[in-house]
Amino acid sequence: MDLTQLSSAIAPVNLRSCLIQQQGKLIFEHYRRPQTFRETAKINSCTKSILSSLLCIAMDQGLLPALSTPASAFFPQLASAEDSRKQKITLEHLLTMTAGFSWTEFGGKNSFPHMTRTPDWIAYVLDQPLADEPGTRMEYNSGVSQMLSHIxxxxxxxxxxDFAEKYLFGPLGINHYEWETDPQGVHTGGFGLKLRPADLMKFGQLYLDKGRWQGEPLISSPLLERSVQPAIAVNDPWRGYYCWHWWADTYPGDDLSDPAASFEYFYARGFGGQFVHVIPKLDMVVVLTHDNRKNSKYPDVFRAFIAPLLIGEPVSDIR
Known part of the structure; x- marks a missing residue:
């Protein structure tokens, strides 16, 4: 593995930060500006993976019932919905975004932006019609993440x-953050959290170390490993698989017949270039942050520039 090319390779992308840690040691560190390392910034949908960790902690503590529990146990209006399929939505369907709601996330009537302009986000989400039988198809939906935060x-x-401070942020030494809330005062489950790049690295390292931090267990290893296992294949424009508010993929593709030239990884991702990649085979965490708003034109920096170097391939050239 030779990272000497990396600085020049990522220069045209103008990343806000790029951190690579292997075996617990920082081996590459890039910041657009010197002060970036101490500034919090929006991690957008990486918030979902933070929420996933909090729900795993709640499961470990016996606070959450079985994932087969209907969501109507927490939102009674689902039990009396005109579409009886809503009664079948479970906690696991919320975690894997397979609840079945008709949702377009970034545009249209039933979308994340429209949700945030309503006085009651949960009521808005629960009122959406179903497009699919629960459990059959993944549809990216920040509304179900908000349901999980309420739960x-x-x-x-x-x-x-407060739960994060006591059981996750506090133990990890994450002292600087900002977190938005919905109109009912519940912190956003799918976006709205601001963290520093180094704190995202701590979070990724926790997952690489199977839930342990400085020798102490924060999340049980079996539950953490289950949370990042592929649950359902995703459709274009996404690739790979969705887990419990995490993503999973392989590099360079699904064929892992040559172990030396391929690896599996799981990752948190947020709009505009926020990523936490965890590569267990390489004992590595890669954190990327950016403030790119033209998301559709944003290159996959990890797959284009970093992953090839990890297995000795030439990187892409976007110049």
């Missing part, structure tokens, strides 16, 4: 941020 508040009796 965490219900079972813990704490705000999502």
């Amino acid at each position: 965490l508040v219900q079972v813990s009796g704490m705000s999502t941020a």
Whole structure:
């Protein structure tokens, strides 16, 4: 593995930060500006993976019932919905984004932006029609993430941020963050969290170390490993698989017949270039942050520039 090419390769992308850690040691560090390392910034949908970790902690504590529990146990209006299929939506369907709601996330009537302009986000989400039988298809939906944040508040009796401070942020030494809330005062489950790049690295390292931090267990290893296992294949424009509010993929493709030239990884991803990649085979975590707003034109920096170097291939050239 030779990272000497990396600085020049990623220069045209103008990343906000790029951190690579292997075996617990930082082996590559890039910041657009010197002060970036101490500034918090939006991690967008990487918030979903933070929420996933909090829900795993709640499961470990026995606060959450079995994942086969209907979501109507927390949102009674689902039990009386005109479409009886809504009664079949379970906690696991929410975690894997297979609840079946008709949703377009970034545009249209039933979308994330429209949700945020309503006085009651949960009521808006629950009122959406179903497009699919629950459990059959993944549809990216920040609304179900908000449902999960509300559920965490219900079972813990704490705000999502307070729960994070006590059981995740505090142990990891994450002292600087900002977190948005919905109109009911519940912290956003699918976006809205601001963290520093180094704190995202701590989070990734926790997952690389199977839930342990400085020798202490924060999340049980079996539950953490289950949370990042592929649950359902995704459709274009996505690639790979969705897990419990994490993504999973392989490089360079699904064929792992040549172990020396391929690897599996799982990752958190957020709009505009926020990523936490965890590569267990290489004992490595890669954190990328950016502030790119033209998401459709944003290259996959990890697959184009970093992954090839990890297996000795030439990197892509976008210049």
